Amino acid sequence: MSAQARFIVKNAVRMVTLLFAVSVISFTLANLAPIDPVSAYAGSENHLSQEQLDAIAAHWGFDQPPVTRYFNWIGGVLTGDWGVSVMYQRPVLDVIAERALTSLALMGTAWVLSGVLGFALGVLCGMRQGTWTDRLVKGFCLVLSAAPTFWLALLALVFFSVQLGWFPMGLAAPSGVVASEVTLLDRLWHLFLPALVLSVTGIANITLQTREKTIEARESDYALFARARGESAGQFARRHALRNIALPAVTLQFASISELFGGSVLAEQVFSYPGLGNAAVQSALNGDIPLLLGVALVSALFVFFGNLIANVLYGVVDPRIRQGSEAVDG
Structure with a gap:
């Protein structure tokens, strides 16, 4: 084989x-x-x-x-029959398919934001270790990593939606508007604040992890050799450090999928966002067992394939992992 x-x-x-x-x-x-x-x-x-x-x-x-x-x-x-939702009086698969689209938009946006911003901030702090930028971002990330998603969502809702009025109070689209008349800008406007809140904890974890790996790369032997050749900090980061830092960042990013889904349950509840997380809470409170079980299976599949993609990417980023795995299987 x-x-x-x-x-x-x-x-x-x-x-x-x-x-x-x-x-x-x-x-x-x-x-x-x-x-x-x-x-x-x-x-x-x-x-x-x-x-x-x-x-x-x-x-x-x-x-x-x-x-x-x-x-x-x-x-x-x-056989493809997941039952009928007690609350919605519709097939469970239809409800999940409808809710999954909004949840994927929310979690996908938050996932990309946490990965890109976390990696960039981590590299910046690691290359500027000990500076005021490093201390400021590190302290901010430590505070955010300890803050519950539910609490952050409530603060964001009160400040940005209630007091400033910059974003809507919730939902995935304006209330009272026909679905065919909802524009992409309307959906993005409703999506931005929940996605930003959901990405915060991921940004903190990836930033701190990437910062430590960047510091390790700066203190390595090949970094000393690069400086002896006259390479600047930016050239060293682009030519040598980023590839070695990318592997643990990818690992942590895909490992955060399960946490991301758990956080989306709380964020969707606060912002009344009609996704899978909100459906899971409502089905549990209303005894809708068919829908609750369906959401549990879909969530398990979501996390499984996230981890599977991470395992595949490990071999792409670092071929030594793929070769070692093949040697063990052989």
Whole structure:
């Protein structure tokens, strides 16, 4: 078997194992939750009789044993039927597909911002170690890395939206406007502030990590040789340092995908942004188990493929990792 085939088979087995574990754990936790899905479906002002509640439970399959419900659900997932959302009365896949577009726009923008700004600031601080620029950015990043995303989102909403009025209070588009009349500028205007808040913690981590790697590169033997040849700090960074710094930056950037999704749940909740994170919270609060389980599976796939892309890029950035992996598999 070739190295490429072994790589595909190995990661396929990992993906199946991950999805199975996530499905079992998510289904178990959803059924152990204190929220009764039938009562949540009936609403807070429940005037239904017990017979009507039993009919609702039978309609959604909540009257069956948990093991039976799990196998019915997982069987439907394998055949493309992820169930119907209790809240939206629509197929789960349709709801997830609709919400995934807005979430991907939010997380993708935040991911790019955190990676580009974090790497640039890290290299700048590392090349200017000990200066006021280095101390200022380092201190700012240390404060941001300890700040909860939920708290930062509330501060940004109060300051930039309520007091200054620069950005809307929330949502992904202006309220009361037909979807066909919403412009790209409107969507970007609603997207910018949540994406900026979501990128903050990633910027801090990548900046601090890249700063340390840049300092290590500046103090290395090849840096001493470059200075002896008369290369400036900028030439050394472009010709030698960036390639060695890129690998740990790529590692940290893709490793932050799971944190990014977790942060998006809080950011979307604060800004009422209609993405997967907001759908996960609402489905959990309203006992919408089919939608909650669907979001859990999609989230696991999202994180898995992010890590998989990172593993592929490692070999592109540093061929020694690819050669070492092939030697171990062989």
